[in-house]
Amino acid sequence: MAVQETKLLTEHYDKNEFQGLQGYLKFGGYEDLKKALKMQPQAVIDEVKASGLRGRGGAGFPTGVKWGFLPKNNEDRYLLCNADEGEPGTFKDRMMMERAPHQLIEGMIISAFAVNSKKSYIYIRGEYDDSIAIVAKAIKEAYEAGFLGKNILGSGFDHDMDVYKGAGAYICGEETGMISSLEGFKGQPKLKPPFPAIQGYLKKPTIVNNVETLAAVKYIIRDGAQAYRKYGTEKSPGTKLFSVSGNVMRPGNYEVPLGTSLKDLIYEYCGGLRPGRKLKAVIPGGSSAPVLTAEEAMKVNMDYESLAQAGSMLGSGAVIVIDDSNCMVDLLDVTLHFYHHESCGQCTPCREGTGWISKITHSIKNGEGTVKDIDLIKAVSEHMMGKTICALSDAAAMPAISFVTKFRDEFEYFVKEGRSKVKEVAHA
Amino acid sequence: MSETAFELSKEGAEFVKKELSRYETKHSAIIPALYQVQKENGWVPPAAINYLAQLMELPESHINEVFMFYTMFNKVPTGKLHIQVCTNISCSMNGGRELANKLCKHFNVKPGEVSADGKVTVSKVECLGSCDTAPMMQVNDRYVENLDFDKALRALKEMGV
């Protein structure tokens, strides 16, 4: 039974012309900007707050509430779109920027209007050359059509927008890491307090939002908060683009209402597993999210609360489906290698800890591990959590703890036998 | 001291100068400037850091910090085709590491090193945001997806190697 996606944001993604301004205008493009410009900025914020929209980048923080933290004065403030999309397993923002750059731009101008920002940047990770070119072209088109620049559509609202190309650092997906990078420095996160809404980019009030969050704003203005709330659950309203990959028949991006069961997502939308394979584990929200066993995965719904209750998190909504052909020790090794490589190096627990747990896991994979090592991974990870400037340390620790706890048998086997319980593991 | 001096082309230097006033702060032009160096030279030699410091009137240490921090700036001479194979989780589950190793063997290079004829560097990189087409690679600025070894070689042949 093939299930239909809920195409709210992605309704016209199948049309190539949607990428360009003319095609976008054909399908209601910039109509909602016109609508928003006739509202009071505070009314726009209130509508977004009422919709319950939560940040789609990973943290899930209520967007309207975040906007409300900005100072109520005339101080210059910046709106920054975080298109750094580095969380392993996530590829939704890339699709959104390549298929519908104007959707993002329109959502951003509406948001900028709401928070009274005169300048915004779209910080796109350096590897996304196509997205960068497409978005830059769309911005140019928007300027030419009068949707950007001075006195937009005669509203008296000025707004300038620019693209910034990153240069390869996962940590620039952290909001203050991104701000540091945009300021021309290493992408190292900043101490909080002060929080970006008070002192962010160039020490000015700054809002950082994800691509999907900003695009969703358009639809909240178009249909109203209550209509948006018809999708999803009470605490997690709206639709979400889930990037599904790993061992499924039909990997890809799927827009579904929040609250959809993970079972449906894998088996109904994505066509289930490859023939002859059994589900072993699922990472529900990007590699930073604690892994779920197959049993746990079949019982959980894809919304912020349900996953938190299950001991994991929705995160970026990147679902990595793991079947029984995989060795969990091997997958943890690959994952921890990533965090070790990406740690910015500022804070000692993260800088040293990511290296340490990566090396221990690697030793186990090389057949040199001891039983003590398994507990050591857990102990080190626990002491890496909650102690650092940003959450990368936690993002490395959580998968480590969940893997060695829930799949301890595979780690113990490796230690005892010097090889994987499951397969011949590759060495990167 | 660096042995060879470095200079951008006239257009390159002009581009950097324009970038200096494009953003709210001069510093933001460092990343674009480094990309320009890489565009013209294939990689960023130490002398380029001194050159940019003078051109942009910014401290060498600031420019070098940015240069050394980000993965996409090449610290060593890099092949005309930079073959970056993803070896993160979804791609590893679909044979990304094996593909990378095979490509290294085929071109007779160690990961990250440039081939003798200067044409190719094969690197193992982290998640490129194309997990549904695993395994995949980025060759210079192009994504090549849904690979197996043969498909990869065919694509590379079209690109000149």
Add this chain to the structure above:
Amino acid sequence: MPKCTINGKEVEVPQGASIIEAFKAMGEDICHYCWHPGLSVAGVCRLCMVQIEGIPKLQIACNTEVKDGMVITNQSEQVKDTVKWGLDFHLINHPLDCPICDQAGECGLQDQYMQYGKYDPEMAEKKVKKHKVVDLGPTIVLDSERCILCSRCVRFTEEVSQTNELGIFNRGDRSEIGTVDGKPLDNNYSLNTVDICPVGALTSKDFRFRQRVWYLKDSDSICPGCSTGCNVKVYFNEEGLWRVKPRYNAEVNGHWMCDVGRDTYKYVNKRARLLKVRAGQAEYWEDKEVFSAVMEAGRDLRESAEKNPNSVAVVMTGQYTNEEFKEFFDFAAGELKLTRFYHWMNDPAHAEDFDGLLYRGDKNPNTNGLKAEAKTHGGFKSFEDLQANLGGLETILVLGPENQSQFDDIKEKVEMFGKAKKVIWLTACGSEEINALRAPSVQIPMKTYIEKAGSFTNYKGLVQEFKRGTTIVEDALTLSEVVTLFRGHELDYKNRPQPLGGTKKNHFTEIRGQL
């Protein structure tokens, strides 16, 4: 002003103070590396964790402002466990260099580990290898493996010296401090980075491998390098003076001192000094016992002064203490009725120069003290006057300078003074230039700034007292002692301060050479 409770004790702090500042004000111990009162907050070592009542997550003390009524502790089990592991994280890639590391004995890692550490290292993996013995510049060596990436040195070159030589390059546990080719760490304040480095990552080329710090005694003093009068600590033992470090003074020098000032230790040690009176001229000099020779010179001086006070010229540098100047003027002007006083300054045209931080053009610690004392005794005459009257001079008495390298015109002055009939030159070190004197002369060995107590008046008029640190050359004299002997009186020989006893004969002294 907010009040808070720290480890059970109440303290009031200025508005805006951070918790770590409150800890310091109370003298309470708190483990930390990256925080420094003279630099911006980095918050990267993650060790200064505290538990604040009502906040479940531990907070770092350096970046949390004290709010009225806060109840803070760093003694809870949760904090202690966090600090233990935090220190462990610092150590997992740290090389076991203690036996060859200069920092041993004053190392932040050693000290805090003894207090808070885990003692059971569980790291069994290969440590990260980094560059060792990196030449950062003319005065500093870097060992990257020892570096704990606290970023103090980088913040220093950004905020204090504002020379931006240092950066942290690369990412994660591959991060390393460094300079860029072509721009070495080379400014007049670079050695402060060695002081603030909590570990042995940055070491002074000058001090490297020369002395273990637990063999050193220290004493507070004032730097004699220029008129700023930075507060310093001098480190010495029976071999001599090994190094000078800054001492905090909010008004004068903050936390820092300049590199030129640190070099002052060099002229203090025995090998650079005059040990006995040197009498003679030009090519021929002979050593004489100090006390009798000085008394003899004093007799001649008194005779010349009695015959004609205008036949004696006194050339003075602002390098002695206020007390010494008073004693001297009482004798020279008060008793001998001399009138020819000349003020010898290094480069008067640049005396007011200031580099914006600490270093001034007037390379004398006590110009103001000298001027003040001279004023009450008729003031100074000009050097033109001295030049004009050279022919009629019996004796020129020269007081100083000690830091001759800063006095560019010393050769000319030696020529000039040599035209008198006799020269008495008071100097701690003597020099080739002074040995070129053509008139019959007597060089009297003087005590240096660490060998006497007294006070200097700095450029602003601030009088700073200091105590005697140690004695290097027994027979050298203070200016006051010279005055006593000039008067024809004996000194209290039994109670004169003695140098520290007995040099430890060890293998290493021979290898690295005498101080």
